[in-house]
Amino acid sequence: MVFEQELDLLVRSSYPIIYIPTPEEERAEQMIAYVAQSGTPARALHLWDFIEGFEGTGVGRNNPVQALNEIEKANPDGPAMFVMRDLHRFLDDVQVARKLRNLARHLRNSRKTLIILSPTMRIPPDLAEEVTVLDLLPPSVDEIGQELETLLEQVKVVLTPGGQDALVKAAQGLMMARIRLALARAVASYGRLDERAIPIMLEEKKQRVRRTEVLEFWPNAETMEDIGGLDILKRWLEQRAAAFTAEARDYGLPNPKGILLVGIQGTGKSLSAKATASLWQLPLLRLDVGRLMGGLVGESEAKTREMIRIAEAMAPCVLFLDELDKGFAGVGSGFVGDSGTSARVFGTILTWMEEKTSAVFIAATANSVETLPAEVLRKGRFDEIFFIDLPSERERREIFEVHLSKARPNRLRDFDLEQLAFQSEGFNGAEIAQAVSEAMHMAFDQRREFETEDILRAMSFIVPLSKTAGEHIARLQEWAISGRCRPASSDAAQAGLMGQLFGAASLPG
Ligand SMILES: Nc1ncnc2c1ncn2[C@@H]1O[C@H](COP(=O)(O)OP(=O)(O)OP(=O)(O)O)[C@@H](O)[C@H]1O
Numbered sequence: 001m002v003f004e005q006e007l008d009l010l011v012r013s014s015y016p017i018i019y020i021p022t023p024e025e026e027r028a029e030q031m032i033a034y035v036a037q038s039g040t041p042a043r044a045l046h047l048w049d050f051i052e053g054f055e056g057t058g059v060g061r062n063n064p065v066q067a068l069n070e071i072e073k074a075n076p077d078g079p080a081m082f083v084m085r086d087l088h089r090f091l092d093d094v095q096v097a098r099k100l101r102n103l104a105r106h107l108r109n110s111r112k113t114l115i116i117l118s119p120t121m122r123i124p125p126d127l128a129e130e131v132t133v134l135d136l137l138p139p140s141v142d143e144i145g146q147e148l149e150t151l152l153e154q155v156k157v158v159l160t161p162g163g164q165d166a167l168v169k170a171a172q173g174l175m176m177a178r179i180r181l182a183l184a185r186a187v188a189s190y191g192r193l194d195e196r197a198i199p200i201m202l203e204e205k206k207q208r209v210r211r212t213e214v215l216e217f218w219p220n221a222e223t224m225e226d227i228g229g230l231d232i233l234k235r236w237l238e239q240r241a242a243a244f245t246a247e248a249r250d251y252g253l254p255n256p257k258g259i260l261l262v263g264i265q266g267t268g269k270s271l272s273a274k275a276t277a278s279l280w281q282l283p284l285l286r287l288d289v290g291r292l293m294g295g296l297v298g299e300s301e302a303k304t305r306e307m308i309r310i311a312e313a314m315a316p317c318v319l320f321l322d323e324l325d326k327g328f329a330g331v332g333s334g335f336v337g338d339s340g341t342s343a344r345v346f347g348t349i350l351t352w353m354e355e356k357t358s359a360v361f362i363a364a365t366a367n368s369v370e371t372l373p374a375e376v377l378r379k380g381r382f383d384e385i386f387f388i389d390l391p392s393e394r395e396r397r398e399i400f401e402v403h404l405s406k407a408r409p410n411r412l413r414d415f416d417l418e419q420l421a422f423q424s425e426g427f428n429g430a431e432i433a434q435a436v437s438e439a440m441h442m443a444f445d446q447r448r449e450f451e452t453e454d455i456l457r458a459m460s461f462i463v464p465l466s467k468t469a470g471e472h473i474a475r476l477q478e479w480a481i482s483g484r485c486r487p488a489s490s491d492a493a494q495a496g497l498m499g500q501l502f503g504a505a506s507l508p509g
């Protein structure tokens with residue numbers, strides 16, 4: 001009902017041009033017709049498309065400018081709504097654009113409203129002022145329920161109430177046309193409609209995610225067992241493993257919002273963010289911030305809104321925002337290289353994060369806090385901000401263990417983990433992984449098994465990042481002890497981070 005109410009309000013308030021981006025032309029038109037009828041007095045409704053011109057008269061056939069002229073000339077007795085179906089294709093045309101701007105002025109002082117229906121969101125900058133965007137959201141639970149009942153009646157099937165609920169839930173977030181397709185496919189495949197339609201519906205959702213181009217399903221092969229160290233972070237995540245269940249809701253727990261993992265390169269931030277999804281057995285969606293930016297005016301914002309909608313439709317899920325600092329570098333620093341698009345996109349995401357109550361858990365990572373807009377770190381955005389430091393000796397041992405037991409599950413005891421951990425001071429997790437694989441290459445070259453010695457040798461060839469980027473690391477550690485975040489490991493916590501900070505100045509030479 002929200003859509004109809006909003007449209008009614010815009011029409012009553014004389015908004016001249018309303019742009020509805022939706023692939024669901026038919027559903028949108030039904031709703032527009034409802035709004036037209038329910039006005040007092042009822043509003044006349046005129047439909048135009050490129051092939052037929054105005055319905056009934058054929059005026060403006062193959063000629064959008066003529067159609068717009070017709071709207072200007074029209075002198076209806078009462079209020080009127082003009083719906084144009086293909087106009088979006090002509091918005092770049094100078095005649096059409098100019099005509100629209102002039103028409104907008106005229107429409108504001110009349111009781112006529114122009115509605116542009118378009119499957120895409122593309123508004124040229126010179127029209128941005130005249131046009132108001134109204135989103136048609138996917139159907140509500142009630143609408144889906146009604147649709148399902150109609151269909152069940154047609155195929156003469158009775159579903160269990162539980163099965164029906166599950167099916168409606170699986171369909172949530174999809175457009176009605178897609179829901180109908182999926183249901184029809186289920187009937188065609190199984191000769192009836194039952195719970196077997198759920199996987200078909202979920203497959204439809206995956207397709208939907210793919211079409212957004214900014215979200216992707218990320219295979220979450222990583223698990224908690226792949227992470228060495230970071231005990232506090234792991235415990236925090238394990239404690240919330242059941243936080244998205246109905247049981248947790250009944251208990252009165254709100255949905256967890258998200259975490260931000262800030263820290264030094266190669267320390268397992270991305271790894272931990274991804275492992276969260278497998279620990280919680282939730283789908284992992286990755287947002288490509290780069291793809292969100294760019295394009296025409298309004299496009300990025302529309303994509304952002306769509307992304308949020310899809311993510312919520314996929315809930316419960318983990319939304320992986322990797323390298324947040326890179327995606328939004330410069331926002332808030334006064335740098336407006338892209339006429340504020342990234343600032344607006346970022347603002348939309350931040351507001352959503354703050355207000356969101358849905359079961360979308362955001363797992364974000366960042367390498368530096370300097371380029372990160374300050375608003376991100378404010379309370380209420382994330383449940384917790386964790387700082388991931390260079391691994392301690394104990395943690396390095398664990399990381400060696402993770403990688404060696406992956407490479408040689410039966411030979412773990414052959415390796416001197418103590419020595420490896422001791423000798424690898426200043427190494428991050430990625431460098432430890434690299435040393436192990438280097439050692440394997442060296443040994444394989446001589447067609448023999450690799451030993452502790454090989455790993456030590458490989459380590460001597462690696463210049464750890466902590467040596468070359470010591471200053472950046474020290475700044476991060478300094479920020480971390482300022483208390484705006486929580487250490488991800490108890491070793492770092494015990495060292496008060498202070499010891500680590502001074503330790504960083506005397507890393508192995
Ligand atoms: N704590 C860890 N335990 C086990 N392996 C680790 C750990 N940290 C890093 N690694 C290894 O290093 C690789 C890179 O780690 P990851 O991508 O998570 O680092 P990151 O912190 O996201 O780094 P960046 O800041 O460069 O993105 C992992 O795939 C893994 O092999």
Ligand SMILES: [Mg+2]
Nearest residue numbers: 269270322365
């Ligand atoms: Mg990373």
